[in-house]
Amino acid sequence: MTELSILEQRDALVAELQGRMSLAGEKPRYGVIGTGMMGREHLRAILQLDQAVITGICDSHPESLALAEAEFAVRGLAPPTRFASAEAMALAEQVDALFICTPNFTHRAVFDQVAPSGKPVFLEKPMATTLADALYVAEQCRHYPAPIQVGMQYRFKSQYQLALNALAAGDIGAVHMISLCEYRPPFLGKVNEWNKFTEYSGGTLVEKCCHYFDLLNRIAGSLPARVYASGGRAVNFLDFEREGKRSDIDDHAMVIVEYENGIRGQFTLNMFARELYEELIVGGAHGMIRTTEHASFQPDRPSRAHIRIEVADHEAYDGVDCTFPEDIELGGHYGSTLFEHDRFYRRLQGEQTDGATCDEGLWAIIVAAMAQDSIRAGTVIDVRTALAEQGLDPYRLSGVSE
Template structure:
């Protein structure tokens, strides 16, 4: 029998609840304690983890004896301070939701944390673990002969409401290219096996949230844009984002091209948003298109309906936790998504925000 692992959860909004639902599906794993300051969200957390203690602070959570690891799912701007508190109080294996940080001024704090933290740290990049994207990553080198160009398109719904509406403002999220798109910048680095050297972006708040007001302030988050990234091995990648395109059949589309062919991944959005009158939701698919002999080959990549119901990320949260548990149990020594990975993805997002603001190309290494 595997070692029983008991989680502490910090933050139980929409994403925190997804973590709770997926932990409940894992054998030999459970939730020992939850810290969620919003009463409504805390009550929801209790439904998904009825045996967990509901505590009033990070300090109280860390004082729970029966605790093997911690998942940080709090609002973006809280992550660094909570990392520092955990480091000072009770360093445990950590799964930290993206983005790792939001403020460029936090780079020095993160460096100090990195250099002294004794336990493993895994940054939650769920998109790597979507089955169709995992297959895309596994087969991309063979299908392309070595990726030369990578493009990622996300056409999706607007930002959803959150407790306190913190996700409406750059000062709390780091900006849309940090908050939302660090996932895609992580995929770029991972697929290309290279580091970014130049980021160019054009973006706007074209449609969403312009008629909203919070204490007299109109949201300032962008909802659409393009980002081009040059990498140190001569490859390049592009992101296309539109957050007023929920009518699309597929939410994410990835395409990698090299000297011998192309490979594509098509990822449907959350099933709970698919209109029932249209019939069954689309199934994820992988398409390989060799140059010779020509002719695309389509492979459907279905996901267990139980996992689709447990979250909005095509089953990836479950598979991510399987691997994180192996790390916590000592079955593997190295996090698959390291602190550096999470850090670099945010640096690319910060550079994209800066490029969109100034119109200049930006070197993301200044924040790495």
């Protein structure tokens, strides 16, 4: 069991993060490619942390650039240089590291545009929309001369950092079952509505749920062996059309994952809820960890994170509110985006961190893509067989022998 109480651990996480804000000395200079909703969340996180400076922005949509510049104007700051292309920004002397925050279907191409610079890259999730492209990007990352981190910040939400700490400390003994769910409102509007189409997003489980498959994979500590899923389109965007094309994305699913080490995981998605609700239950030999998060897209409904560790005599047996302090909680995705940025900053300083690697990003997509295939086929997907049939070999990449 960890020596610190849950609240002491949460406060230590926050104090550590705050201790690295506004550090003296030369700051790395970031360029952000894609200044839509997520690109601007990254801009705000970078400005809040003050570990780095933003010297470039690039977007093909003038309105997104104007909204990005407004983030600087409201803080009384001069806007960064506008670059006409990702290539031009990557090669510019004034940019040390690149954030790729463009839509999913562009990730492979934008990565290829910036890769000749050899500069550090932060690549938003999912790495790509197809397994072949994700594997391609992961292969490129392997030989890349600088750090690359994938945008998987859910692992840094308060309740998940604390759950991962408790698991690492062996609080519940050997893990056997992991259960995760997300209930939330429909997908938000995007520039050109790319997230309403599988072709551009990779599909709902790839686009949105790679975060949860990353958590399942991380907690299981193993590779997925078999995936079964049931899901479909029930409520959202059933009549949505753009440029003559009909939306084709799923809005609910149930996914079961059996891992090679015998751990069983399951994930439930429902995207026609009013509020946001996430729950994780990890069942171990000595007890359970249960976490919840309640949040909202509606104004004035603050988020709340909670964790229980149901093990005899555990101080968190009856549950602890582990919500981050308000200034951290508001720092993007309930504070998790700030922690993710800190990991990237530390990678630039040469530290090893628990920021998501390309390999981890790839395996999250593999589970998601297998689940989508299972929904369409109505059968259990054997992961090794399915990948081999597609001529893909991520095992070599992951250093796993047959």
